[in-house]
Amino acid sequence: MYTEGLSDVQEAIVAAVRDFVEKEVLPVATELEHADEYPERIVAGMRELGLFGLMIPEEYGGAGESLLTYALAVEQLARGWMSVSGIINTHFIVAWMIMQHGTEEQKARFLPRMATGEVRGAFSMSEPGCGSDVSAITTRAVRDGDGYAITGQKYWLTNGATATLVATLTRTSPDGGHRGMSTFLVEKAPGYGEVEPGLTIPGKIEKMGYKGVETTELIFDGHRVPESALLGGVEGRGFFQMMDGVEVGRVNVAARACGMAQRALELAVAYAKERRAFGVPIAEHQAVRFRIAEMATKVEAGHQMVLMAARRKEHGRNDLEAGMAKLLAGEYCKEVVEDSLRIHGGFGYSKDSEIERLYREAPMLLIGEGTADIQKMIIAKRLLG
Numbered sequence: 001m002y003t004e005g006l007s008d009v010q011e012a013i014v015a016a017v018r019d020f021v022e023k024e025v026l027p028v029a030t031e032l033e034h035a036d037e038y039p040e041r042i043v044a045g046m047r048e049l050g051l052f053g054l055m056i057p058e059e060y061g062g063a064g065e066s067l068l069t070y071a072l073a074v075e076q077l078a079r080g081w082m083s084v085s086g087i088i089n090t091h092f093i094v095a096w097m098i099m100q101h102g103t104e105e106q107k108a109r110f111l112p113r114m115a116t117g118e119v120r121g122a123f124s125m126s127e128p129g130c131g132s133d134v135s136a137i138t139t140r141a142v143r144d145g146d147g148y149a150i151t152g153q154k155y156w157l158t159n160g161a162t163a164t165l166v167a168t169l170t171r172t173s174p175d176g177g178h179r180g181m182s183t184f185l186v187e188k189a190p191g192y193g194e195v196e197p198g199l200t201i202p203g204k205i206e207k208m209g210y211k212g213v214e215t216t217e218l219i220f221d222g223h224r225v226p227e228s229a230l231l232g233g234v235e236g237r238g239f240f241q242m243m244d245g246v247e248v249g250r251v252n253v254a255a256r257a258c259g260m261a262q263r264a265l266e267l268a269v270a271y272a273k274e275r276r277a278f279g280v281p282i283a284e285h286q287a288v289r290f291r292i293a294e295m296a297t298k299v300e301a302g303h304q305m306v307l308m309a310a311r312r313k314e315h316g317r318n319d320l321e322a323g324m325a326k327l328l329a330g331e332y333c334k335e336v337v338e339d340s341l342r343i344h345g346g347f348g349y350s351k352d353s354e355i356e357r358l359y360r361e362a363p364m365l366l367i368g369e370g371t372a373d374i375q376k377m378i379i380a381k382r383l384l385g
Helices: 007-036 040-049 067-080 081-100 104-116 238-274 286-313 319-349 354-366 374-385
Strands: 123-126 140-144 147-158 167-169 180-187 194-198 197-201 213-226
Touching: 007 040, 007 067, 007 081, 007 354, 040 081, 040 319, 067 081, 067 286, 081 123, 081 147, 081 167, 081 180, 081 238, 081 354, 104 238, 123 147, 123 197, 147 167, 167 238, 180 213, 180 238, 194 238, 213 319, 238 319, 238 354, 286 319, 319 354, 319 374
Parallel strands: 123 167
Antiparallel strands: 140 147, 147 213, 167 180, 194 197, 197 213
């Protein structure tokens, strides 16, 4: 994949992440994924690399890098194992929201420890009765003395058990529509069960793919948080704060799709060169050559869309570009992975093959951070005014 205009620092960061993936992720990814085992050693390695603080400003102990650098790092991580990039994504969405919308006290309290990975972030917006229809959330935060009491049920919480800080969207005004929502920075202990009074993580949601990293529910039953937990210190801004974070998340999901598609292409090329049929390597057959040519073109097109969306976000709103990038990269990833499976033939259907794992993981990228159809609605709305 080609990226124009990178600095020497950016090139070095991408190279370091790629080397880490080659040595620490790819050799163990399939085994850990099949076991649905949390990748403790990989996460420790990412902390040592400074990836948890890649975009957090230097004044708070981070590297102060751009969203573009972050997206390129995510591509490399997802090339090794998509779940690993998910651990970083939800953490960084929370850091981004604090960076952009937090009070000075919230920035000073959380960002230095998020930069080291000591505090790990999770992002909670969806509920059992609503996903992309954010206006339908029912979780309530009610004034209770010098703080708030939160009651409700959240769903699809990546890093729900391991995270110690959860940015949670609630309704603080029942009749306020989008302006009746507020985000709270909920601190909690890691683990399952009742981790704080009135706050329970029931257990993992079993998934077809996206294993290793845990996905959970988050149940509030009058859980009390101090007033200082209100992001930005003002009620009614939660929807806009969350949407700002989701735009970053969509760049991440698109970058994950590019990384996975790149890996699927690499596997297809290698297998086509070694597998023989009718007396020659199957790479000599025109049907396989055409398929590989189309796969490579899709990988490159998705990558360029990610670059465009990441660069646009650095200058403000990028809901149009992020929606386009996620839509295109996600769909192309699914197609490239399936084409790689076709090239692998029967071997690709075996659990002994890496492509089998990618085939189960790819559909998540059509759903996460808003389905493909939601992206089309966002794109059309912007274009049609």
